[in-house]
Amino acid sequence: MTKVSGLLLVSERRAIAGLAGLYASRMLGLFMVLPVLALYADALSGSTPLLIGLALGVYGLTQAVLQIPFGLLSDRLGRKPVIAFGLCLFMLGSMVAAQADSIQGIILGRCLQGSGAVAAAIMALLADQTREQVRTAAMATIGLSIGVAFGVAMVLGPLVSTHFGLAGVFWLTAGLALVGLVVLWKLVPPAPRRSRHRDVGLDRRQLSSVFRRSDLWRLDISIFSLHLLLMAIFVAVPLRLVNAGIEVQRHGWIYLSVMVVAFLIMVPLVIVAEKRRRMKLMCLGAIAAITLSLLGLGLVSGLAGLLAWLMVFFTAFNLLEATLPSMLSKLAPAGAKGTAMGVYSTSQFLGAFLGGVMGGWLSQEWGLGAVFIGCALLGLVWFVVMVGMTPPRHLSSEIVALDERCKDDNLDMLMEQFSCVAGVEDVMVVPSERLAYLKVDHEHLDKQALAALTDPDKGEAIWRV
Structure with a gap:
């Protein structure tokens, strides 16, 4: 049996580093304008405080509307093509804003920036590239990169605008999008599979x-x-x-x-x-x-x-x-x-x-x-x-891989076996994915009982069904 450890594989390190950098650079571009737009608005024709506020926040509207459709498209067309298309939209929006001499042009550019709503597709690609036992750490790395990007943007935006004006901030953002395209195709390895992940992707059947x-x-x-x-x-x-x-x-x-x-x-x-x-x-x-x-x-x-x-x-x-x-x-x-x-x-x-x-x-x-x-x-x-x-x-999410022989007609039995383990508070078994999603209380978890259901060397369930 091949031992599956919690250590990152080389391909996983490359994927996490590349996608975290890609996500962070995109958010850096969106955030850099926050501390400077109000300062340079007087030079823009048609500027009013209301339109300045709209220019700051309008990316959120297109992002909110399009992030789920982009995620669903990535399930059908592939992660990398959809992410690349989103980055191109983001770069186009940055270029439009960089050349704008009116507040309306800035608003249009920010709308286009937000329309490159690839956050869900990036997280889905990350899930494709990582095993269940390291995915939580991989997602935490993405979260940390966003926080770092926000802090850097607060500093970099004023510094860049001082030397190159507001247009310089948007040109730098366009350059970051171009770098992101290179990272996507050169650094991030091809995904070994493309599937939906209930710990990352949205399932419309669960919305209600x-x-x-x-x-x-x-x-x-x-x-x-x-x-x-x-x-x-x-x-x-x-x-x-x-x-x-x-x-x-x-x-x-x-x-x-x-x-x-x-x-x-x-x-x-x-x-x-x-x-x-x-x-x-x-x-x-x-x-x-x-x-x-x-x-x-x-x-x-x-x-x-x-x-x-x-x-x-x-x-x-x-x-x-x-x-x-x-x-x-x-x-x-x-x-x-x-x-x-x-x-x-x-x-x-x-x-x-x-x-x-x-x-x-x-x-x-x-x-x-x-x-x-x-x-x-x-x-x-x-x-x-x-x-x-x-x-x-204080519950943790756990994912257990099931044996290939697990079938749909064993669903009730599998759920009952997991539910009987002390410390397992909630369970969803998905035989079609060969995965069990658990919510566990580690302080009260009966690790021996859980170990009796899993192979400690392989890290997968050993259902004899």
Whole structure:
């Protein structure tokens, strides 16, 4: 028998490195415009605060609408062709925005950027390239790359725009898309298979059961609100820094300082949330901190207060970015994690779109301070919604490969055998995929009983059916 270990194969390392870099470079291009667009809007014809906000967030609308169709197309046409097409759309949008001299041109470019909605296809390709026992770590690497991309974008956007203007930011984004195409075809190895993955891809048959879960809806509302608030405040934050006496060329270093301190504070909080099982407490604390920071940003005018409240905001923002997906993984039913994550991601992009519009509208009607006050009120509503949430149980998702002799008529017996193992809280057996999806409580898991159902050398089920 061939031993299957949790160590990464060479092909898996290449796939994870390439796809994480591809995902991160794409998000870097989308995020770099956040800290600079409001500063350069005066040079664009037809510019208004509302249209600036729309330009910031409109990518989220096309992303939300098209990410599921792109994912389904990748099942039919192949991952790499669909991802390549999406990157070409992203590059085209960047080039349109780079050459635009009006706010309408920027909006069009951002729409095209978002229409390259290949996030689901990238995650599906990652699943194709990795074994079940290393897939969670591979997906975590993608998540980490997104966080790094956001931090880098906050610094790189102001630095690039200082030397090359707003057009330079979009030309750099187009260049990153071109590099992504090279990485896709040269670094990422060909997928050994193309199939649907319930831990990654969306299954339309599971949507109704996911929609009925109030605990999952609260997490969807949370990621929606989080990215709505982020996009809304970037209509005003760059201008507030200028009003506080910070020159545009120094904005990148200000964001760098704030993000580094916020990250250092956030890390131990994430550890406490995970290790001591204080997920709900940390979540509520972060929402409260965001709400207070927004109120503070709306009331203060001095530089010290502005930086202090920004640090509070980004500490809480990073904490929620790290813990919300973890909570989703714990709460999602066995075999439905991919579907739950698809709804969650769509909520995130819709939040980004509406946040840009809301921030622009508040700024246009009542000024910069109103952006923060309005966002603080929304934060208060968000907090009230989350108070009633049941703390998530500390469950882990596990995938067990079944023996090839497993047939559909053995489904009830297989599920019963898994369900009888102490610590297995939920199970979905899919004989057609030869996989069993489990939700387990490792503290109470009867490892001996589970081992009796699996071959410890091979890591696969040994059903004698």
